[in-house]
Amino acid sequence: MDRRTCARMLIVLKYGGNAMPDGADDPVLDEIAALARTGMSVVMVHGGGPQIDAALKLHDIPEERIEGLRVTSAAAREVVESVLCGTVNKALVRGLLARGAKAFGFSGQDAAILTVRRMTVPGGDLGYVGEPVAVDATLLHGILGLGLLPVIAPIGLDPATNDGLNMNADTAAGAIAAALQADAYVVLTNVAGVRRDRHDPASVIPRLTIAEAEGFLADGTFADGMRPKMRAAIEAVAGGARRAVIAEAVRDGIVTALGGTGTELVRS
Numbered sequence: 001m002d003r004r005t006c007a008r009m010l011i012v013l014k015y016g017g018n019a020m021p022d023g024a025d026d027p028v029l030d031e032i033a034a035l036a037r038t039g040m041s042v043v044m045v046h047g048g049g050p051q052i053d054a055a056l057k058l059h060d061i062p063e064e065r066i067e068g069l070r071v072t073s074a075a076a077r078e079v080v081e082s083v084l085c086g087t088v089n090k091a092l093v094r095g096l097l098a099r100g101a102k103a104f105g106f107s108g109q110d111a112a113i114l115t116v117r118r119m120t121v122p123g124g125d126l127g128y129v130g131e132p133v134a135v136d137a138t139l140l141h142g143i144l145g146l147g148l149l150p151v152i153a154p155i156g157l158d159p160a161t162n163d164g165l166n167m168n169a170d171t172a173a174g175a176i177a178a179a180l181q182a183d184a185y186v187v188l189t190n191v192a193g194v195r196r197d198r199h200d201p202a203s204v205i206p207r208l209t210i211a212e213a214e215g216f217l218a219d220g221t222f223a224d225g226m227r228p229k230m231r232a233a234i235e236a237v238a239g240g241a242r243r244a245v246i247a248e249a250v251r252d253g254i255v256t257a258l259g260g261t262g263t264e265l266v267r268s
């Protein structure tokens with residue numbers, strides 16, 4: 001991809017907590033800063049699964065998931081909010097600033113940029129977990145227009161109760177990618193793409209349509225965190241993002257994903 005193509009693009013990037021390294025060396029942040037320098041508009045939405053699990057353990061709060069989604073009690077929500085909006089968000093902001101990108105960190109609650117409602121699933125009560133209702137795309141475009149790089153923690157505001165609700169980061173990112181009509185929704189995770197057989201790294205599916213992805217959700221090919229990830233990718237593409245790519249968080253992983261590594265999801 002040449003510089004001129006990069007400069008015109010708007011991408012929404014989901015960076016998985018599972019893929020983030022512990023130390024200061026982070027090839028994903030290197031690449032984001034380099035892309036921002038070309039003039040590409042990048043909106044980053046981050047996860048924090050392992051970081052939250054570690055903090056919950058310290059607080060003796062048990063962790064439970066339904067359909068790959070974290071069940072969030074009132075006590076867990078406090079921990080989730082402090083880890084996502086505090087520790088993880090600020091570490092990413094500092095990492096990007098150190099690389100010359102004007103990162104601006106906030107959560108979906110701030111300025112009510114991402115409004116949500118309580119999410120229900122057939123398998124039980126998820127507690128303080130939100131699903132997207134609306135995204136303030138105008139405000140996000142305004143932030144991008146100031147030359148800032150938004151780094152968004154996946155907590156949304158429920159206007160009915162004025163609660164902050166925890167969100168799966170993929171779910172938040174997919175809604176944002178749709179609202180911004182992103183040129184690409186790029187999901188960086190800890191696997192090199194979506195697998196036909198989840199235990200076989202050689203079974204990565206290069207290209208999927210929405211209908212095929214829905215089939216794989218129904219037959220259980222996608223499990224755990226891959227389920228909300230694929231649902232979010234479907235929402236993004238169905239809602240107006242040009243395409244979604246799911247790829248591994250490695251050096252130059254964004255540009256290579258845009259060039260065809262990993263799994264691409266298209267409308268049809």
Ligand SMILES: Nc1ncnc2c1ncn2[C@@H]1O[C@H](COP(=O)(O)OP(=O)(O)OP(=O)(O)O)[C@@H](O)[C@H]1O
Binds near residue numbers: 017049198
């Ligand atoms: N068919 C599949 N192909 C690939 N991975 C799969 C599949 N089914 C389930 N998975 C699991 O999904 C995981 C990725 O989702 P996960 O939620 O763990 O990471 P993340 O979303 O990048 O991080 P975070 O949730 O912290 O933001 C993979 O590591 C793998 O274990």
Ligand SMILES: [Mg+2]
Binds near residue numbers: 229
């Ligand atoms: Mg996940």
